[in-house]
Amino acid sequence: MPTIPPVTLNNGVEIPQIGLGVFLVPDAETKQAVSSALDVGYRHIDTAMIYENERAVGAAIAESDIPRDALFVTTKCWNSDQGYDEALAAFEASRDLLGLDYVDLYLIHWPVAAKDRYVDTWKAFEQLYADGRVRAIGVSNFQPPHLQRLLDETETVPAINQVELHPWLQQREVRAFDAQHGIVTEAWSPISRGEKLADPTLQQVAAKHSVTPAQVILRWHLDLGNVIIPKSVDKDRMAANLDLFTIRLDEDDHAKIGALDEGSRVGPDPDDMDG
Ligand SMILES: NC(=O)c1ccc[n+]([C@@H]2O[C@H](COP(=O)([O-])OP(=O)(O)OC[C@H]3O[C@@H](n4cnc5c(N)ncnc54)[C@H](OP(=O)(O)O)[C@@H]3O)[C@@H](O)[C@H]2O)c1
Numbered sequence: 001m002p003t004i005p006p007v008t009l010n011n012g013v014e015i016p017q018i019g020l021g022v023f024l025v026p027d028a029e030t031k032q033a034v035s036s037a038l039d040v041g042y043r044h045i046d047t048a049m050i051y052e053n054e055r056a057v058g059a060a061i062a063e064s065d066i067p068r069d070a071l072f073v074t075t076k077c078w079n080s081d082q083g084y085d086e087a088l089a090a091f092e093a094s095r096d097l098l099g100l101d102y103v104d105l106y107l108i109h110w111p112v113a114a115k116d117r118y119v120d121t122w123k124a125f126e127q128l129y130a131d132g133r134v135r136a137i138g139v140s141n142f143q144p145p146h147l148q149r150l151l152d153e154t155e156t157v158p159a160i161n162q163v164e165l166h167p168w169l170q171q172r173e174v175r176a177f178d179a180q181h182g183i184v185t186e187a188w189s190p191i192s193r194g195e196k197l198a199d200p201t202l203q204q205v206a207a208k209h210s211v212t213p214a215q216v217i218l219r220w221h222l223d224l225g226n227v228i229i230p231k232s233v234d235k236d237r238m239a240a241n242l243d244l245f246t247i248r249l250d251e252d253d254h255a256k257i258g259a260l261d262e263g264s265r266v267g268p269d270p271d272d273m274d275g
Contacts, residue, residue: 002242007227009159010182013136014103015072017222019044019241021188021231027053029233030055034060036235041242046162046229047098048076048109049090054097062099073098074105076140078123082108082117086125091133106134107162111146114274118146119153126156136171138162140188140272144177151181162186164267165226167217167260168196173226186227191217193266201260205253215240219247220257 006014020037022030022045030053034045038060054075061071075098081090087108095103106125111118118139125137126203138160139147151157161178165171165187177183191197191214202213209216214230218241221228230241249257 002245004041004043004242007184007225009136009184010157011159013104013138013159014182015227016044017227018042019046019072019074019227019229021046021229022050022053022057023051023231025051025053025233027056027195030056031060033233035063036065037238038066038237042238043070044072045072046074048078049081049094050076050078050109054094054105056183058097058099058232069090072104073100074107075103076109077121078109079112079115079273082112082115082121085126087121087176088127089126095133102133102135104135105138105160105161107138108138110141110273111139111143111270111273113146113274119149122150122154122156126154132161136160139274141251143270144173146171147177147181147183157181160184160186160227162188162191164265166190166192167220167257168192168264170258170261184227185225186229187221188229189266190221190228190230195266199260201256205249209247209249212240212246214245215247216257217247219244219249220254223249223254
């Protein structure tokens with residue numbers, strides 16, 4: 001079983017660089033998927049209130065004999081739960097569903113700037129952190145102006161910014177801002193939902209290293225220092241997505257993948273998400 005190297009967050013907490021995402025995994029299949037993932041070596045699971053599968057994630061964890069402190073669980077505060085009191089209540093609901101004493105990482109799912117509640121939401125997150133109910137707090141889908149506002153108006157720099165990020169949306173500006181402020185960048189849809197695995201450039205790099213296009217993309221992320229949370233319900237693909245540690249991409253591979261950036265998204269643009 002591979003050992004997943006950790007990335008150290010700005011408060012000293014370590015997050016395994018690879019986790020399993022469970023977006024769009026139906027509740028009824030999630031327990032099996034998470035159990036399979038734990039079986040093949042995953043120790044980090046990424047869920048959210050809006051995925052409606054937190055209870056099943058918790059059930060798989062409860063059934064496993066892996067010590068709690070060897071696991072890393074992320075969940076997220078949904079847009080309709082933004083606001084100080086609402087976020088505290090939403091956190092307790094998630095914690096209950098997960099059946100955990102504490103959550104490792106709690107994220108604001110989207111800034112929803114039109115509602116203008118993310119600063120108050122973040123203050124609730126600071127309280128959760130101060131209480132020890134979460135080990136780290138972060139954000140998702142935040143653009144530099146949203147991050148800058150948190151830096152200006154609150155006491156805590158987010159530990160993580162989880163954004164859509166893959167070779168076709170390389171997020172150079174967001175990554176540079178994150179890095180400048182000690183915020184770890186985490187990639188969602190890290191393989192672009194598998195939609196472009198037939199890309200000829202990727203196929204060529206994959207053939208050169210005798211690996212799959214998905215593995216090329218995931219290795220590229222690790223080289224950039226991104227935390228990644230590929231989703232799969234298939235145990236073989238889960239294992240393949242962890243089997244990245246003997247792949248060595250060279251400068252030429254990086255130049256080729258770097259040139260795939262076209263700014264195209266598979267999910268919503270954070271500036272259009274208003275509810
Ligand atoms: N913060 C946010 O707003 C946000 C938004 C979206 C997603 N996320 C998080 O990010 C996670 C990952 O993103 P995602 O689920 O959208 O997309 P993804 O991980 O880029 O791609 C998942 C898709 O690729 C397939 N796949 C997985 N491994 C593969 C492989 N080795 N070869 C070929 N196909 C493979 C999966 O199918 P199978 O399952 O059949 O293998 C699934 O259809 C989510 O699950 C969620 O936890 C966060």
